[in-house]
Amino acid sequence: MGTFQIEGGHRLKGDIHPQGAKNEALQILCAVLLTPEEVIIENIPDIVDVNKLIGILGNLGVKIQKLGKGKFAFKSDDINLEYLESELFKKEGSSLRGSIMIVGPLLARFGKGYIPRPGGDKIGRRRLDTHFEGFINLGAKFRYNKEERFYGVEAPKGLTGAYMLLDQASVTGTANIVMAAVLAKGTTTIYNAACEPYLQQLCKMLNSMGADIKGVGSNMLIIDGVKKLGGCTHRVLPDMIEIGSWIGLAAMTRSEITIKNVSWENLGLIPNTFRKLGITLEKRGDDIFIPSQEHYEIQGYIDGSTLTVADAPWPGFTPDLLSIVLVVCTQAKGSVLIHQKMFESRLFFVDKLIDMGARIILCDPHRATVMGHDFTSELKATTMVSPDIRAGISLLIAALSAKGTSTIHNIEQIDRGYENIDERLRAIGAKITRLDS
């Protein structure tokens, strides 16, 4: 178990460059399986989850060439489907959430796709029904081995387009179904589709490979199947969750930070949600400039009632930033209700913040009320274990703002989604050390 030691209470200053988006990269990497031609992807983040998926692609027989930092060429012209039946795949496939998205492309191109129950954050129930109901709608046969927790879909005669109304706007579910439908016979309509920038990017990439997807960016995708797809070059957007994390970091440590090249038009409600907490953000070209602020005050609603920050499928506020919003509120002036609607175990980390002196009432597994200190009382350093990726970064932000030296164990969770985080934070003045496990 890796550990960070953090000496808190220092102001940071400087520029920070966001990495490529983790959740987009996971989709885009799976899409390389849809064509035997070369696909070049730029701005791939060097993070644990993405590297695990690249490893799985390699074991599937995809030829992978590193062309530069974050830039890779992939060629899936000789796929080894036997790997899908191996013990190694059971181990590797279950080690991250994103691996589930190899199923759609494999099913579409080779008539079968298998996956062990995928991993990812333990943040509540994470069912896969939407994915498999979608494949069944396209004509696939489904089987599930309960003992081994192993899923399989097969369609030896190919897939046929269909109309479907998803039971939920699942992000990876929509990506999976889209990747299956692009090579199906006829037209597929996916209503209640997720439409995060990750998915918009995936659809743009697939269209540039020769697919015919309409409605990109909306919750209704209409896909006319094509016989084959060709190669392309695709660039992954900056990671909006990392950008939100750095906004939170700047506010909590009262630091002046510029987040470079953020792709403002793809940030949705993120900047305004932080502004509602009283944080000043300036748009400078495509950068976000956050001045050092001694205080920030949570805005109430027009009628004077208390602000609620809740998650919702895009274009609503992403659930992956709620833990960060919560930690930022512990030093705001005023109160807020944080409502995590999607996941039922994502707020339990507040125990640690309470230990550090934050004023939080966990109302139930989905809701927490935070009463900010307005910097009249500092958080105290402590020892903690990172339970999931976003709780991990939130605890790290809390530790950087706290008085004294904190220790965070299980930093593998943070490394899952943040590239070289200790070095990048040291470059803007953070006192953080990685201890060998």
Ligand SMILES: CC(=O)N[C@H]1[C@@H](OP(=O)(O)OP(=O)(O)OC[C@H]2O[C@@H](n3ccc(=O)[nH]c3=O)[C@H](O)[C@@H]2O)O[C@H](CO)[C@@H](O)[C@@H]1O
């Ligand atoms: C690898 C990847 O891309 N992971 C992201 C992806 O996970 P993932 O695709 O696994 O998450 P889903 O979109 O399927 O849904 C996540 C959870 O929210 C619930 N749900 C979902 C949609 C909805 O309209 N109502 C609802 O309650 C689901 O039951 C599920 O428990 O999307 C999540 C939701 O944005 C993000 O937290 C994850 O970071």
Ligand SMILES: C=C(OP(=O)(O)O)C(=O)O
């Ligand atoms: C929940 C997340 O990731 P995953 O779906 O990979 O567990 C996340 O990125 O916040």
